[in-house]
Amino acid sequence: MADRTLRVCALYPDLMNIYADRGNMLMLERRCGWRGIGFELTAASLGDAVDPGAHDLFYLGGGQDRDQQLCAQDLYDTKRDALHAAAARGAVVLGICGGIQLLGDHYELGDETVPGIGLVDLVTKRAIDGSRLIGNVAIEVELEGLDGPRVLAGFENHGGRTMLGAGERPLGKVLKGHGNDGRSGFEGVIKGNVIGTYLHGPLLPKNAWFADWLLATSLGLAPGDLAPLDDALEDAAHASARRAAGL
Ligand code: GLN
Numbered sequence: 001m002a003d004r005t006l007r008v009c010a011l012y013p014d015l016m017n018i019y020a021d022r023g024n025m026l027m028l029e030r031r032c033g034w035r036g037i038g039f040e041l042t043a044a045s046l047g048d049a050v051d052p053g054a055h056d057l058f059y060l061g062g063g064q065d066r067d068q069q070l071c072a073q074d075l076y077d078t079k080r081d082a083l084h085a086a087a088a089r090g091a092v093v094l095g096i097c098g099g100i101q102l103l104g105d106h107y108e109l110g111d112e113t114v115p116g117i118g119l120v121d122l123v124t125k126r127a128i129d130g131s132r133l134i135g136n137v138a139i140e141v142e143l144e145g146l147d148g149p150r151v152l153a154g155f156e157n158h159g160g161r162t163m164l165g166a167g168e169r170p171l172g173k174v175l176k177g178h179g180n181d182g183r184s185g186f187e188g189v190i191k192g193n194v195i196g197t198y199l200h201g202p203l204l205p206k207n208a209w210f211a212d213w214l215l216a217t218s219l220g221l222a223p224g225d226l227a228p229l230d231d232a233l234e235d236a237a238h239a240s241a242r243r244a245a246g247l
Contacts, residue, residue: 004219005038009055011079012071013043016098019155019200021061027204027211035227046074052085056218062097062200065109072102072114080117087119092193092218096203100188100196101160120189120196121165132159136245137177137199139187143213145222151175152207153241154199164189171197176245193217206241208234
C-alpha cells in the first residue's frame with residue numbers, strides 16, 4: 001500500500017464547509033496514514049481550474065444558501081466540464097448537503113435559481129414556507145463490494161427539498177429522519193461513483209466503514225483490500241450517532 005496515494009480535491013473548502021465537513025478530510029487523511037497510504041489534499045475555490053485526472057476523490061461540502069449562491073456559477077463555469085470528465089473516468093465525486101444540491105440540475109430559492117452541474121438528475125427547491133428538515137438521521141445503504149446493507153448515521157439541516165429524476169437511484173432508505181424531501185423515504189443519490197447525501201455530522205468520523213469504502217473505491221480497490229484498523233473509538237462514534245437518530 002505504501003506506494004499508493006489518495007489524491008483529494010476539496011471544492012470551495014472556504015465556502016462549503018458547515019457542520020464540521022472538514023472533519024471528513026481529516027478522517028480520510030488519518031485512515032490513509034495509519035495504513036501507510038499517502039494523502040494529498042488540494043483546494044479548488046473561486047476561479048480555480050480543476051484537473052480531472054489529478055485527483056481520485058472530489059469533495060463538495062455543505063453550505064448556507066448564501067455561500068452556495070457565491071460558488072454555484074463558478075462551479076458551473078470553471079469546474080463543470082472537469083468534474084464530468086473526472087466522473088466519466090471513475091473518480092469519486094462526493095457532495096454533502098449543499099454539495100448534493102449543486103451536483104444536480106439546479107436549486108430554486110424563491111425567485112432565484114442557482115445552477116447545478118448536472119452530474120446527477122435531480123432538482124432541489126427551497127420550501128415555500130421556509131421550513132427546514134433538521135435532526136439526526138439514519139439511512140440503510142447497499143454498496144458494491146460490501147456483503148450486505150449498512151447504516152449511515154448523521155445529521156441533516158436543509159431548507160431545500162431534493163427530487164430525484166425517474167432513472168436515478170437514491171443512496172439509501174430513510175430509517176430515521178427526513179431524507180431528500182421529507183416524504184419519499186429516500187436519501188441521497190448514487191450514480192456510478194458520484195454520490196450525494198444530506199448527512200453531515202461530520203459524515204465520515206461517524207461512519208468509518210463508509211470512509212473506508214470511499215477510500216477503497218477512490219483508489220480502485222475493494223473495501224476488503226484495505227488493512228483492518230482498531231476501530232473501537234470509531235465504532236463507539238457510530239453507535240452514538242445511531243442512538244442519537246433513535247435507532
Ligand atoms: N443551503 C442548503 C439548504 O438549506 C444546504 C444546507 C446545508 O448544506 N446544510 O437546503
